[in-house]
Amino acid sequence: MELLNIFTKAAFIENLALSYFLGMCSYLAVSKTVKTAFGLGLAVIFVLGITMPINWVINTYLLSEGGIFATDLTFLRFILFIAVIASMVQLVEMVVEKFSPSLYNSLGIFLPLITVNCAILGGSLFMVSKEYNFSESVAFGLGGGFGWFLAIIAIAAIREKIKYSAVPPALRGLGMAFLLTGLMGLAFMSLMGIDPAAF
Amino acid sequence: MADVKVAEKSGITFGKKERKLLTDPLSDNNPITVQVLGICSALAVTTGMKNAAVMAVAVVFVAVLSNFFTSLLRNSIPKQVRMIVQLVIIATLVTIVELTLKAVDFESYKQLSVFIGLIITNCIIMGRLEAFALANKPYESILDGIGNGVGYGIILLIVAFFREFFGKGEIFGFKIIGPTNEFLLDTTTSTWMGWYASNNLMVLFPSAMFVIGILIWVHRAWKPHLVDIS
Numbered sequence: 001m002e003l004l005n006i007f008t009k010a011a012f013i014e015n016l017a018l019s020y021f022l023g024m025c026s027y028l029a030v031s032k033t034v035k036t037a038f039g040l041g042l043a044v045i046f047v048l049g050i051t052m053p054i055n056w057v058i059n060t061y062l063l064s065e066g067g068i069f070a071t072d073l074t075f076l077r078f079i080l081f082i083a084v085i086a087s088m089v090q091l092v093e094m095v096v097e098k099f100s101p102s103l104y105n106s107l108g109i110f111l112p113l114i115t116v117n118c119a120i121l122g123g124s125l126f127m128v129s130k131e132y133n134f135s136e137s138v139a140f141g142l143g144g145g146f147g148w149f150l151a152i153i154a155i156a157a158i159r160e161k162i163k164y165s166a167v168p169p170a171l172r173g174l175g176m177a178f179l180l181t182g183l184m185g186l187a188f189m190s191l192m193g194i195d196p197a198a199f
Numbered sequence: 200m201a202d203v204k205v206a207e208k209s210g211i212t213f214g215k216k217e218r219k220l221l222t223d224p225l226s227d228n229n230p231i232t233v234q235v236l237g238i239c240s241a242l243a244v245t246t247g248m249k250n251a252a253v254m255a256v257a258v259v260f261v262a263v264l265s266n267f268f269t270s271l272l273r274n275s276i277p278k279q280v281r282m283i284v285q286l287v288i289i290a291t292l293v294t295i296v297e298l299t300l301k302a303v304d305f306e307s308y309k310q311l312s313v314f315i316g317l318i319i320t321n322c323i324i325m326g327r328l329e330a331f332a333l334a335n336k337p338y339e340s341i342l343d344g345i346g347n348g349v350g351y352g353i354i355l356l357i358v359a360f361f362r363e364f365f366g367k368g369e370i371f372g373f374k375i376i377g378p379t380n381e382f383l384l385d386t387t388t389s390t391w392m393g394w395y396a397s398n399n400l401m402v403l404f405p406s407a408m409f410v411i412g413i414l415i416w417v418h419r420a421w422k423p424h425l426v427d428i429s
């Protein structure tokens with residue numbers, strides 16, 4: 001039950017995209033159509049769900065003082081975390097290419113983009129600062145990924161529709177996407193006061 | 200101007216092409232408003248001008264040095280593992296920045312927290328390495344790093360100015376408009392525009408989106424050739 005709380009909290013109340021504004025580069029660049037946004041969103045859920053537990057293991061058993069080296073190696077955290085993320089993305093890319101070419105064709109170009117999506121690294125760093133245990137970090141990873149997925153689908157749907165509106169020329173495209181995201185962020189802020197334990 | 204002096208000293212030419220590398224990212228090819236790179240940190244650290252300035256300096260440092268080192272190594276990096284090599288270079292530089300900031304200014308370090316680490320995934324750095332440093336000589340790469348770092352920093356400071364000025368009535372932590380604490384105790388002295396009540400919305404995340412959105416609007420209205428059709 002507590003894991004479900006962490007999942008809902010990560011997905012809605014602490015939404016990585018709309019409450020912390022992480023992963024904005026790919027969020028703005030790939031949200032022109034719902035179809036591509038869907039592919040990127042799925043890939044983000046996948047990679048967050050895999051890297052979060054691995055980074056948890058690395059942080060707890062290698063880097064912290066209670067780990068196998070018995071010294072505080074936390075200054076290596078950035079390098080190891082980003083190495084794990086980059087190699088996992090590469091690995092996932094190869095596995096998907098081998099076993100499901102159709103999924104690879106729809107995800108293909110987005111997978112390398114995910115390495116530099118700050119939602120992934122940010123998620124891992126948040127996990128460390130919140131001191132989650134192993135199963136909680138899995139729930140946090142999946143919830144965070146799901147929240148990001150929802151956010152990018154929502155903005156892509158709005159951007160598809162807004163093409164038919166009379167937006168001032170200088171504001172078209174990027175400028176409007178910023179204003180829309182700001183408004184969506186305001187809407188998501190109203191969820192902040194909710195206690196997930198109440199459900 | 201300081202950049203020009205550096206170029207003269209090192210004896211490397213500084214012609215039209217080099218100047219273009221430096222000045223292009225300031226407006227026509229700005230990292231944030233035109234290339235749309237590095238938005239995450241632009242939103243998170245712009246609640247105050249001091250944080251924005253620290254972040255801008257950190258990004259210029261990482262951008263210049265990572266461009267330089269990647270450019271030096273550009274002919275010996277195999278194409279398949281270039282992402283990981285680039286990320287290791289960036290992550291090392293960011294760790295240096297983090298530890299330095301922790302030692303020099305612990306207050307800013309605490310406020311910036313996760314976002315210093317997120318310079319690693321700041322798409323400006325990675326994007327410039329991919330688009331420029333992998334194909335150009337070290338000297339040009341350094342200029343490109345300075346240009347993009349400064350172009351990013353300028354936008355950061357503009358956004359931070361609006362957010363801090365209207366959100367807290369302060370600039371760099373100094374009270375400019377609105378009632379001060381002394382004013383509340385002693386009603387005979389008042390600051391300039393003492394009636395102004397701080398608009399807390401400006402300190403929250405969504406307002407950064409609005410400020411950048413409006414900035415892009417103004418920028419594109421001023422330079423219509425930047426407007427994209429999609």
